[in-house]
Amino acid sequence: MEIVYVIEDFSMKGGAERIIAEKANYLAVRFQHHVTIVSIYHDERPISYHLEEGVDFISLNIQFTPQTSSILLKTLFRIITIGKVIFKFQKIINRIQPKLIFYTMSLGAILLPLIKTKAKKVYESHSARSFTPYHKLFFPMEKAADQVVCLTKGDAKEYKHTKRISIIPNFINTPHKLVENYGIKRVIAVGRLEYAKGFDILIECWKKVAIKHPNWQLHIYGEGSCYEQLQLQINVLNLNKQIILCGRTDNIWDIYPNYSIQVIPSRYEGQPMTLIEGQACGIPTVAFDFKYGAKDIITNGYNGILQNGANLKYDGKRYALFLDGVDDYLQIPSLPSAIDFASGCTIEIEATWSDTNNKYKLVNLGNDTIKNNISIYSTEKNLVAELFDNNNSSKVQSENYLITEE
Numbered sequence: 001m002e003i004v005y006v007i008e009d010f011s012m013k014g015g016a017e018r019i020i021a022e023k024a025n026y027l028a029v030r031f032q033h034h035v036t037i038v039s040i041y042h043d044e045r046p047i048s049y050h051l052e053e054g055v056d057f058i059s060l061n062i063q064f065t066p067q068t069s070s071i072l073l074k075t076l077f078r079i080i081t082i083g084k085v086i087f088k089f090q091k092i093i094n095r096i097q098p099k100l101i102f103y104t105m106s107l108g109a110i111l112l113p114l115i116k117t118k119a120k121k122v123y124e125s126h127s128a129r130s131f132t133p134y135h136k137l138f139f140p141m142e143k144a145a146d147q148v149v150c151l152t153k154g155d156a157k158e159y160k161h162t163k164r165i166s167i168i169p170n171f172i173n174t175p176h177k178l179v180e181n182y183g184i185k186r187v188i189a190v191g192r193l194e195y196a197k198g199f200d201i202l203i204e205c206w207k208k209v210a211i212k213h214p215n216w217q218l219h220i221y222g223e224g225s226c227y228e229q230l231q232l233q234i235n236v237l238n239l240n241k242q243i244i245l246c247g248r249t250d251n252i253w254d255i256y257p258n259y260s261i262q263v264i265p266s267r268y269e270g271q272p273m274t275l276i277e278g279q280a281c282g283i284p285t286v287a288f289d290f291k292y293g294a295k296d297i298i299t300n301g302y303n304g305i306l307q308n309g310a311n312l313k314y315d316g317k318r319y320a321l322f323l324d325g326v327d328d329y330l331q332i333p334s335l336p337s338a339i340d341f342a343s344g345c346t347i348e349i350e351a352t353w354s355d356t357n358n359k360y361k362l363v364n365l366g367n368d369t370i371k372n373n374i375s376i377y378s379t380e381k382n383l384v385a386e387l388f389d390n391n392n393s394s395k396v397q398s399e400n401y402l403i404t405e406e
Contacts, residue, residue: 001033002098008105010039013048015273016126021049028054060088106133113144120146127270128291129158151271154292179282185216188259190274193224198265210242223248256281
């Protein structure tokens, strides 16, 4: 089957791009579908994630909309950009003739009702809708999509006009190493260095953390447009010995177990991969209760600390609340084992299952066991079966488990 995935910029090194690469590879290798990932914007950087044979990559090479202070010019440039995207993408769809198209991000939502095709149309939400640019223009997409897929129940509730909606959380591979020493006085934060991730909040908090807990270090992994701004903030606050911007790493699974606490100060999220990964390695988390995903995974006071305030407009209040969370955690005298933390993480999954030849196993985070020997499908395999009326598929509701390949 010909399948197309459309994304705004596949050269970005984010969680959504990684998940899309994983799904495309899975569909190509396991089920011999031919998958084409179409990236809209021009980006000279190489793609960040490995693609298997059977997965093609095409860039439309659309230039980003020019920056201007004029609202009229900005609107005109955006209309011209969307017109170019429609023209180029329609040509690709006409050539490939896919049976199934997955649309993602804001531009994907705008494109979905405008592309002429007989293919089934699925919109995948990778961020909280209320924080997604142009989300007020999503109504035509909701009416035209054959299916909308969300990461969390909270986000799913925001799509009120769609025909069908599914909740399929992000998935991870089972970690091969867990935290062994909770006495390590190192804190990890992972993510793109962008405004949404709230690292400026974290650094501001750390000037007080450093006074009360001078032996603790904060290491931030990631890259992005805010690097220089964040480094300047660290310099101004004289925190160079306490906070290190470590850049991007390709072996994050080997990095997590070297820390005893994870912090996620994001202003908003879809369902952060870093939270799932850290918890799977047994690392407790201090995080804002942002939209969406944190409270699905963190049980406050058990495997981490949740702080309200992600949606506040005043950053000063955010600083105070997040500082309270970090400070509360660092004063805890003893910690449960990695397995206790990891297995305490909960998430609800809705999935279909049938064919026992292609298995995904239910993994209680950090605990490499199969519950009741039930194997189930994850992600797009379910969707393909549903959309093409596979009568062998049926619904099953599972709680407290992530899905990972067996």
